[in-house]
Amino acid sequence: MVAKQEFTAAGRVVALWRYPVKSMAGESLAAADVSWHGIAGDRRWAFVRSDAPRPGFPWLTLRECGEMSQYRPSFSAPDVPDRSPTLVRTPSGAELDIANPELAKELHPQATVIKHDGGIFDTFPISLISTQTIAGLGEMVGAELDVRRFRPNIVVEAAAETAFVEDDWVGRELRLGGLRMRIDKRDGRCVVINIDPRSTRRNAAVLRAVTRNREGYLGVYGSTVQPGRVTVGDTILVGPPG
Secondary structure, three states, X not given: OOOOOOOEEEEEEEEEEEOOEOOOOOXXXXXXXXXXXXXXXXXXXXXXXXXXXXXXXXXXXXXXXHHHHHOEEEEOOOOOHHHOOEEEEOOOOXXXXXXXXXXXXXXXXXXXXXXXXXXXXXXXXXXXXXXXXXXXXXXXXXXXXXXXXXXOOEXXXXXXXXXXXXXXXXOOEEEXXXXXXXXXXXXXXXXXXXXXXXXXXXXXXXXXXHHHHHOOEEEEEEEEEEOEEXXXXXXXXXXXXX
């Protein structure tokens, strides 16, 4: 009889992020409830452009408006974000309700806001990256890179010292606190990672390094197997391949 392969410790959670509004600044969390639709409150709102090509990508994002990272959304009731009013602090310091038409006008003349309770995701509802991967890419580029550039939900410090270890988790189940999730695929990157979230300056060398050395992929995407709560500091358990 073949022995059943067990879950093994592979690191720990060091940061959790949610993004109430697609492409705007994220919120750092000490703990997060994760449902079938990702982290509670994550990417529930987005701005769309009426002048976007059809069919095409309708979202107003950092590609078109690099200043979006300077807009800071938050929930009036952060413990129940999906039932909470959403407010946005603008770079000028004004605080506007997400549905205020003045906010849309400030971002783009053809923008309107929409909400989707299931989340507005490009691919899968959970994104994960390791600190080793960010450091490894930084060495390629010759610069220290802010984790917020990559807009992850879960940042992990892997037990392995090598970069890009999360690639090996594709197809496997992870257990983090009360959450069970599956790593579904590597995360294909776009020009958004060129944008420094603090200064909004663009550095084309970042995406160029990912394209040349990583086939365009950095970090991984996943989906929920069993909803649960994740806390910074939780041990990550990785299941066997397959």
